[in-house]
Amino acid sequence: MRQDRTVSSEPVEPQDISTASEAVEAVPDQAARDRYSVLVDLIQKYRVAYYNEDAPLASDAEFDLLYSELEKLEALHPELVTNDSPTQVVGGDVSVAFAAVDHVARMYSLEDVFSLEELEAWLVRAAASVEKRGGQPPQWLTELKIDGLAVNLLYRDGVLVRAATRGDGTTGEDITHNVATIKDIPQKLSGTNFPSEVEIRGEVFIASKDFAELNEKMVAAGKAPFANPRNSAAGSLRQKDPAETAKRPLSMFVHGIGAREGLSTASQSETYALLKEWGMPISPYFKVVSTLAEVMDFIAYYGEHRHDLIHEIDGIVVKVDDLATQRELGHTSRVPRWSVAYKYPPEEVHTKLLDIQVQVGRTGRVTPFGIMEPVKVAGSTVERATLHNQDVVKAKGVMIGDVVVLRKAGDVIPEIVGPVMALRELQDPPVREFVMPTHCPSCGTELAPAKDGDIDIRCPNTKSCPIQLTERVAHLSGRGGFDIEALGYEAAVALTSGPGPDPAENGGSIAPAGPGPLTSEAQVFSIAELDLSGVVVWREIRSKGEGTGRFQQVPYFYTKATSKKPSVPTKTTEKLYEELEKAKKAPLWRVLVALSIRHVGPTASRALATRYGTMAAIQEALLAPDAREQLANVDGVGGIIAEALIEWFAVDWHQEIVAAWAAAGVLMADAVDESVPRTLEGLTIVVTGTLPTLSRDEAKEAIITRGGKAAGSVSKNTSYVVAGEAAGTKLDKAEALGIPVLDEEAFIALLATGPTPAE
Incomplete structure (x- = not known):
């Protein structure tokens, strides 16, 4: 909990916070007195809002910066300090709503x-x-x-x-x-x-x-x-x-x-x-x-x-353990004097919500997101955050122009928590309500829920919508898919869309316009056959390492021609061709993930690949009269995923993608190594933390190929937990349930021989 809070009659302007500590030592006496008065008022106001009204007007990070500035100012000018200074008192006042x-x-x-x-x-x-x-x-x-x-x-x-x-x-x-x-x-x-x-x-x-x-x-x-x-x-x-x-x-x-x-x-x-x-x-x-x-x-x-x-x-408290010593220090x-609190970098800050826009995902889902004044939180600068769907925007009560609470916990996607209501009336210009678009911002198709009762709305033009294709290409090349390092998001944009409008005229946003040389993901493994020499992208012009807000078009896949050298594929493009060839040998589960089937992620894909072994076997199962029941009974799949598989493979152009990849040489079957013993048959194993030599995917692959189930959570049915560094709560739960915990060495021994009779 914040141990000291405080406040003012005016909201903090961003420049007041960001330049506070730099300005302290340079201020003359009168300026110091004026700043001191502002800080005391601000801190007292924020303290009342935090302690007595449970409605903070500033984030912990903003408050801490103001409080630190006040302490420095008082250290430089001790004659300013009064008995009622926020640095001389504890906490907040007592609310009149409760007995003192x-x-x-x-x-x-x-x-x-x-x-x-x-x-x-x-x-x-x-x-x-x-x-x-x-x-x-x-x-x-x-x-x-x-x-x-x-x-x-x-x-x-x-x-x-x-x-x-x-x-x-x-x-x-x-x-x-x-x-x-x-x-x-x-x-x-x-x-x-x-x-x-x-x-x-x-x-x-x-x-x-x-x-x-x-x-x-x-x-x-x-x-x-x-x-x-x-x-x-x-x-x-x-x-x-x-x-x-x-x-x-x-x-x-x-x-x-x-x-x-x-x-x-x-x-x-x-x-x-x-x-x-x-x-x-x-x-x-x-x-x-x-x-x-x-x-x-x-x-x-x-x-x-x-x-x-x-x-x-929000931090760690360190205390002298000995009570007699505590009393001596006083x-x-x-x-x-015997205790201190170390504060971690803030994970929750306040910033202004400049706009709410929408993005279209690879399955057509339209998601609102907030564009904010850039702010540093959890060690990184954030200026965009998800708002999930139109119902969440309404439930959170956020409006464009609000000062909002922004949270970013570690690697978690930044989230807008809600508005700072006490500051809403002070915003100039006034806040305005967000209105969800009725048509796709990429292709203009009318938006609608995929099914009756769905909260999310989607663009149904899945085959031809430029942004959906961009997102699918970026997804299939990701770590969960084919893991093609040279085919990142910018490359996906370059392949699937024309250069679009000048970002300087579009709020700095690079919007895929479409079409590009790649018109379907069916062509991904034939990229080397496409003419990429004229593909350009927008790049911001930089000066002394800083962005200028001006953009220029530059070649993406080929070098720029000069009087002495013709335009040729870049080294990154050559690497892309090489990585595409390697990707053709990817295991079946990666192929399934790369297809962008709704709800089908790595866990379900591994389960399907283990059960059926080949794409042909999966397609055959889909034709069975009891296809839904058969697929749903696969451990790790279930009814929702089974329904999604049936719906996806029923679409002709989806089948064309599978056929095109197979024709290009993508393996659609997992080689069964008969020499690998089925030592883990019937066992459920959870891998958590970072192992010394095995990646998480390699460990799971080893479990599955030996007949075991690689689970994602610990329960009473878990046979073993393999724990590496920073194992976290899964390790704690395993120990509480008395489940055997293995390090990497013991895990490798288990893979080789299975459990011993004593186990």
């Missing part, structure tokens, strides 16, 4: 750092302070920084008598009746060895899985989804009616004790063990370490696995 209650012991904020260098400097300073006082080098308790709402629980004689928000650190809001609905929180402590009065602190949150399900229900009911789990949890705890709170999937992990008179534990970790004995919910994600390197390893591990966890996190007016 005082904490027995004060609740503090945490000092935030935003780089590993800052964290290292903090840890070195803290360790030096401990040793200067005659102490031993500290042990560090490292734990996850839950993105939730801080709550203080007061127990008297083991009975919960009050629950309160942190508020300003001294006084919070009484939310006892709402907290009583959270199943994780015991109304009475277990055992008898607890003080007569004790404050237990922790974070209330909504688990990631529960949050996704909650938002699905909201969208299905035609309501706007919640922006994020933290705001949803906070809003749930501030419901006037506890019965409404009870409907929300709230959880809690406790992480400390406030008032602790009579408590004899010597360390933070020992306190956690005691809290667990009392029946309190303790996070499974903490570790006591001795060195800086171990702290950094902990941070790196959870940075990679943050999306495998029960709940959302607190500033706002933060403890």
Whole structure:
């Protein structure tokens, strides 16, 4: 959770945020005072919106940048600092909607750092302070920084008598009746060895899985989804009616004790063990370490696995484990000197939604997507994000011109979560509603659902729609298909469409116009026979490494002719010809994926290839009177995929693609190596993580060719889990279910001989 929040009377302009830290040291005294006033107002306003209204006006990243600027400004001009500065107080004010209650012991904020260098400097300073006082080098308790709402629980004689928000650190809001609905929180402590009065602190949150399900229900009911789990949890705890709170999937992990008179534990970790004995919910994600390197390893591990966890996190908290040392180090007016929070790069930011456009996919599905002011999130600059379909746009309540919440978790596709409603009325020009087009933007065909009741609308001109062909060609060459490296998306555009309009006159967008030299994917393996010498593409003219917004047409597959040299195929084009020849030997499952059959991905394709072995056998099965039942009974296929296969192969021009590829020399059958023993017959094996020498596809191929099933998820029916580096939750589940876990060496032995009799 954000430990410090703040605000202003005006929304933050992008330049105010991006240039903040650079401007601080150069400002003269009056400019410093003016900027200081603006920052204090902004931070206080944002703090109220975040803590009291559960409707943040700025993202964590924006707030942190403003707060950091204020700290730097105060360090340069300490005469500006007042007692009510956001840097001198904790949290937010207490809402008048709830009764105010005082904490027995004060609740503090945490000092935030935003780089590993800052964290290292903090840890070195803290360790030096401990040793200067005659102490031993500290042990560090490292734990996850839950993105939730801080709550203080007061127990008297083991009975919960009050629950309160942190508020300003001294006084919070009484939310006892709402907290009583959270199943994780015991109304009475277990055992008898607890003080007569004790404050237990922790974070209330909504688990990631529960949050996704909650938002699905909201969208299905035609309501706007919640922006994020933290705001949803906070809003749930501030419901006037506890019965409404009870409907929300709230959880809690406790992480400390406030008032602790009579408590004899010597360390933070020992306190956690005691809290667990009392029946309190303790996070499974903490570790006591001795060195800086171990702290950094902990941070790196959870940075990679943050999306495998029960709940959302935004960083790591590091605490001195020894309680006596904590007391010696003490607190500033706002933060403890014995604890710090390292913040991961933000995964959720605010940006302006400039427009909503649509894109047409390889199966004709028309998907709205947002075009935004470029913003950095999760380590990359994002300016486009999916909006899924017209119903989702409506359910999210976003309008063109809104300031929106943008989320990008690791490698996940960026998602527009929803609008910042408090800023909507301030937008100039005013926001406007998105209207879904009625005709395909590529070929002009009228759009419609594929079937009655479908939410998605599609372009039915699948054969001739230029953009659909472009997308199918790009797909068939991808890693799941033929894996043709030299046939990327730009090459697919060049092959399937003419140069189209000047992107400078089209908002910078390079739109396939069609047709190009390739008019059907049936021709893919005959590309070398096509005349590609005149194919050109638009390229942005760059100056000193920067884009100019101006474009020019350049040859794509051939070199530019000069007075001395004629135009010839480029090295990349020659490589494309070579890779196409290699692709002809691809296994059957890759051929099936490359055909762009709706719902048929790598898993179903592997299952079909294993069951039938040849394209001819699959086509023969499709002609059987019980074709749907026969295909649906293939493990890993099912009724929906069976129906999609039957529909696809019933189309004449689809059959022509298969025939053309076969005529060009594409293998339509998997060679059966009789020498490979069926050592895994009847076994279900899950591969997770990164193995030292085998790729994920190679491992799955090895399982299937030996008669086993390569599953994607762990269940009680799983025979083995093969775990490599960064195995994640599948490994955790396997261990919880008692399923044998193999490393690569043991897996290779299993492939050779199968399970031993003891197994």
